[in-house]
Amino acid sequence: MSSETKTQDRPAETGAEPKPGEKAWEKLPEGATIPEPGTADKYRTGGWRTDRPVWDAEKCSQCMICFMFCPDSSIEVVEGKMTGIDLEHCKGCGICACECPRDAIEMVPEDEIEE
Amino acid sequence: MANIKELAARQEQLTGGHRLCAGCGASIAVRQVLMATEYPVVVACATGCLEVSTTIYPYTAWRPSFIHSAFENSAATISGVEAAYQALRRKGQLDQEYRFVAFGGDGGTYDIGLQALSGAAERGHKMVYVCYDNGAYMNTGIQRSSATPFGAWTSTTPVGSERAGKMQTRKDLTSIMAAHNIPYVAQAAVSNWNDLIKKAEKAFEADGPAFLNVLAPCPRGWRYPSSETIQMAKLAVQTGFWPLFEVENGTWRVTSKVKERRPIRDFLEPQGRFKHMFNDEQALAAAQQWADSQWDRLHAMVE
Amino acid sequence: MAKTVAITGNVACAHAMRQIDPDVVAAYPITPQTTIVEEFSNFVAKGQVETEYVTVESEHSAMSACIGASAAGSRVMTTTSSQGLALMWEMLYIAAGLRLPIVMHNVNRTLSAPINIHCDHSDSMGARDAGWIQLFSEDAQEAYDNTIQAIRIAEHPDVHLPVMVLLDGFIISHAIARLDLLEDDQVKEFVGAYQPGYHLLDPQHQATMGAFDGLHGNYFEFKRAQVEAIRNSKQVTIDVGKEFGAMSGRSYGLFELYEMDDAEVAVIVMGSTAGTTRAVVKELRADGVKAGMIKLRAFRPFPAPELAAAVRDMKAVAVLDRAESVGADAGPAYLEVRNALYDSERRPAIINYIYGLGGRDVGLELIRDVYSDLADLAGGKSVEAVSYLGLRE
Numbered sequence: 002m003s004s005e006t007k008t009q010d011r012p013a014e015t016g017a018e019p020k021p022g023e024k025a026w027e028k029l030p031e032g033a034t035i036p037e038p039g040t041a042d043k044y045r046t047g048g049w050r051t052d053r054p055v056w057d058a059e060k061c062s063q064c065m066i067c068f069m070f071c072p073d074s075s076i077e078v079v080e081g082k083m084t085g086i087d088l089e090h091c092k093g094c095g096i097c098a099c100e101c102p103r104d105a106i107e108m109v110p111e112d113e114i115e116e
Numbered sequence: 117m118a119n120i121k122e123l124a125a126r127q128e129q130l131t132g133g134h135r136l137c138a139g140c141g142a143s144i145a146v147r148q149v150l151m152a153t154e155y156p157v158v159v160a161c162a163t164g165c166l167e168v169s170t171t172i173y174p175y176t177a178w179r180p181s182f183i184h185s186a187f188e189n190s191a192a193t194i195s196g197v198e199a200a201y202q203a204l205r206r207k208g209q210l211d212q213e214y215r216f217v218a219f220g221g222d223g224g225t226y227d228i229g230l231q232a233l234s235g236a237a238e239r240g241h242k243m244v245y246v247c248y249d250n251g252a253y254m255n256t257g258i259q260r261s262s263a264t265p266f267g268a269w270t271s272t273t274p275v276g277s278e279r280a281g282k283m284q285t286r287k288d289l290t291s292i293m294a295a296h297n298i299p300y301v302a303q304a305a306v307s308n309w310n311d312l313i314k315k316a317e318k319a320f321e322a323d324g325p326a327f328l329n330v331l332a333p334c335p336r337g338w339r340y341p342s343s344e345t346i347q348m349a350k351l352a353v354q355t356g357f358w359p360l361f362e363v364e365n366g367t368w369r370v371t372s373k374v375k376e377r378r379p380i381r382d383f384l385e386p387q388g389r390f391k392h393m394f395n396d397e398q399a400l401a402a403a404q405q406w407a408d409s410q411w412d413r414l415h416a417m418v419e
Numbered sequence: 420m421a422k423t424v425a426i427t428g429n430v431a432c433a434h435a436m437r438q439i440d441p442d443v444v445a446a447y448p449i450t451p452q453t454t455i456v457e458e459f460s461n462f463v464a465k466g467q468v469e470t471e472y473v474t475v476e477s478e479h480s481a482m483s484a485c486i487g488a489s490a491a492g493s494r495v496m497t498t499t500s501s502q503g504l505a506l507m508w509e510m511l512y513i514a515a516g517l518r519l520p521i522v523m524h525n526v527n528r529t530l531s532a533p534i535n536i537h538c539d540h541s542d543s544m545g546a547r548d549a550g551w552i553q554l555f556s557e558d559a560q561e562a563y564d565n566t567i568q569a570i571r572i573a574e575h576p577d578v579h580l581p582v583m584v585l586l587d588g589f590i591i592s593h594a595i596a597r598l599d600l601l602e603d604d605q606v607k608e609f610v611g612a613y614q615p616g617y618h619l620l621d622p623q624h625q626a627t628m629g630a631f632d633g634l635h636g637n638y639f640e641f642k643r644a645q646v647e648a649i650r651n652s653k654q655v656t657i658d659v660g661k662e663f664g665a666m667s668g669r670s671y672g673l674f675e676l677y678e679m680d681d682a683e684v685a686v687i688v689m690g691s692t693a694g695t696t697r698a699v700v701k702e703l704r705a706d707g708v709k710a711g712m713i714k715l716r717a718f719r720p721f722p723a724p725e726l727a728a729a730v731r732d733m734k735a736v737a738v739l740d741r742a743e744s745v746g747a748d749a750g751p752a753y754l755e756v757r758n759a760l761y762d763s764e765r766r767p768a769i770i771n772y773i774y775g776l777g778g779r780d781v782g783l784e785l786i787r788d789v790y791s792d793l794a795d796l797a798g799g800k801s802v803e804a805v806s807y808l809g810l811r812e
Contacts, residue, residue: 026640026647031579032518033173033632033641034617038625041133041170041177049138065120069309070346072143073132081125090132094139094335095343108343158619160487168631176627181619184629185486185513192480195473196445196487196495197619203442203471203493204620212622232483235476 050093052108060105067097123151134177135169139342141332142166142248144306152316155215160194162224163187165255188228191236194218198241215320216243222263223253226289237296237325244319244326250334258337262287269389280392285406293327294363300326302362307349331358339388355383356411368417380407421599428559428591433458435566438606442493445473445484450536451588452500452526478503482510489519490628492618501528501542514581515550520573521581528588529777537778538588544742544751552582553719555689559596562586570610571659577651587691649720673722675714682711684793688739689715699786723759733767734797741775749805768796774808
């Protein structure tokens with residue numbers, strides 16, 4: 002688990018580094034508008050985690066309750082089905098494990114995870 | 117209403133990578149509300165946890181268009197957006213159909229934003245106002261609001277020898293909004309997602325203003341482990357702390373299917389903010405009495 | 420072409436709004452602005468505008484709704500006075516910081532307490548650092564003309580800032596004046612169609628507006644960019660004023676020079692008192708006194724070097740402030756003018772008068788007194804630097 006050590010990407014269209022001769026404030030969008038949607042997707046909050054949700058696909062019934070209750074939009078979904086957990090954004094709150102009716106998600110301390 | 121698999125297949129409207137606390141109820145509320153419409157929406161948001169954590173420049177967690185201007189005025193701000201929409205549509209300058217939603221916490225809604233909300237509701241803008249109620253000013257560090265429950269510890273209702281927790285019961289904002297006689301008013305909780313999304317659908321399609329009061333538990337302020345946010349909301353519903361109901365075109369209907377209401381202490385006990393009350397039978401009895409009278413009043417409205 | 424009418428300043432402002440036909444107006448009534456919203460309501464009721472008119476429950480919500488509507492990419496106007504402007508205070512900064520070209524009348528009225536409904540400039544002076552362009556008007560004609568020009572200045576791509584058009588409460592707002600209204604089509608053509616930048620109702624681009632600057636810390640840079648925009652507005656104001664002149668025969672700049680070519684003493688003044696001052700200058704000129712007047716139109720941005728150049732060869736100048744900056748050394752306009760002169764190699768002696776607070780009448784006699792003091796000052800006599808004009812002592 003190394004999200005916290007990675008450099009955060011800055012969204013391409015905002016706050017770009019000024020070219021030589023340009024002043025930083027001249028490059029900023031008027032009024033601090035963020036002209037692109039959903040740029041927080043580029044910001045990793047996975048480093049906040051102390052416990053990691055570990056998903057057992059065998060036990061999972063695809064009820065999607067974890068998706069419905071995830072505060073961090075971190076249940077990965079393909080065509081309406083759960084395919085895993087987005088560890089770049091998951092903060093390890095444990096709601097998914099707590100609410101899973103099949104105990105298909107277990108919270109495991111990050112330092113016990115074997116990569 | 118779409119089933120959960122269909123909802124999951126829709127584009128996520130709030131990305132990960134926002135900086136709300138682990139286990140925050142507010143982002144769950146937002147996700148569920150935004151699942152309820154397939155129209156593009158414009159979101160307005162009051163200053164608060166949700167706003168500061170989801171729009172840290174240059175990162176925004178919002179896929180829809182979003183505006184924050186100040187704390188007490190998200191209802192007024194969205195009413196302006198909606199007015200612009202009406203004007204541009206009437207003048208033939210905009211084809212796209214939109215929906216409009218404002219989010220505010222209980223501080224920004226029950227307290228400082230009540231006037232702007234009341235004004236916008238009375239004017240009849242086609243907008244949905246969602247209060248994510250976590251029962252205190254959490255963004256500034258857990259100060260009491262008029263939504264804070266009786267007895268709760270907050271940083272401005274501390275526990276001492278002369279006073280212990282909040283002395284007053286909470287304001288019944290949902291009824292205040294119902295008294296505006298707007299097309300749709302409802303109280304919902306993040307635990308009862310099916311109920312919440314159905315209500316949000318009705319709110320988005322209402323012919324005029326709609327108000328949703330959504331219980332959004334806060335692990336930090338309520339003092340419980342982050343994994344138990346949904347459990348706290350469930351207990352709130354089951355004990356009658358937070359009954360689920362709707363007022364549709366003036367008709368009141370209870371939507372929480374609570375067969376046997378549990379005692380209020382079941383909701384209070386797991387939360388650190390009520391810990392001191394368990395040395396004070398009188399305070400517990402008062403909390404129960406409040407829950408009973410609220411329950412009776414609601415059921416009297418239904419009959 | 421133009422139509423000459425006899426109407427009040429407020430009705431003239433409402434006509435400017437009708438002719439501009441903004442997409443959204445969100446406004447709240449307050450004395451002495453009320454007849455603007457009443458008159459505009461009539462235009463809405465009769466279908467003479469296509470505006471979505473939002474009858475908000477407070478001025479705070481008026482400016483909040485204007486911000487929402489402007490951020491949504493529509494052309495927005497509002498109108499207020501005094502306590503209403505004060506209640507908007509928080510939102511004034513936000514409108515400017517979000518770079519929204521909202522145009523607003525402020526019908527100048529003093530601030531409580533004690534409550535008083537009459538004219539002085541305390542309200543708009545209190546908002547002078549909010550980031551709005553502020554244009555003063557001498558009479559109903561100017562209030563009308565400024566309103567139309569304000570749209571162009573606010574929406575100019577080098578500017579994108581809100582503009583406050585100021586007119587003196589009752590003196591201009593309620594007095595019936597003879598003025599020329601432009602043809603509706605002329606105004607429509609002059610203001611043109613609004614071309615918003617990023618906005619909330621663009622189906623192709625979803626923007627986040629009003630983001631939190633908490634962690635990356637660009638606030639300083641955003642403010643610097645805002646300062647550049649209001650500096651840019653000087654040239655835009657001059658250009659728009661010329662273009663307006665070509666259409667209407669009435670040109671405008673940052674300030675107006677009256678009898679200044681050979682003047683040795685002058686008064687710098689804003690608002691309706693410029694009319695009184697002009698009358699006194701005429702008298703003095705008839706008597707052979709080399710008196711002049713500078714009528715300041717743009718208070719924000721403040722035309723500091725331009726004013727310094729205009730008065731450099733004079734002997735004595737008096738600045739008239741219809742506002743008190745309680746606790747400061749002098750009135751706000753005086754402090755700005757005096758600051759503008761600091762670096763000039765040649766500069767006149769300069770004095771300040773606080774006048775007309777709470778609507779205290781300022782007649783010809785008082786202005787004559789000012790020029791009399793200026794003559795003394797120019798002649799080398801000592802005159803008090805800051806004094807009150809018309810105060811009951």
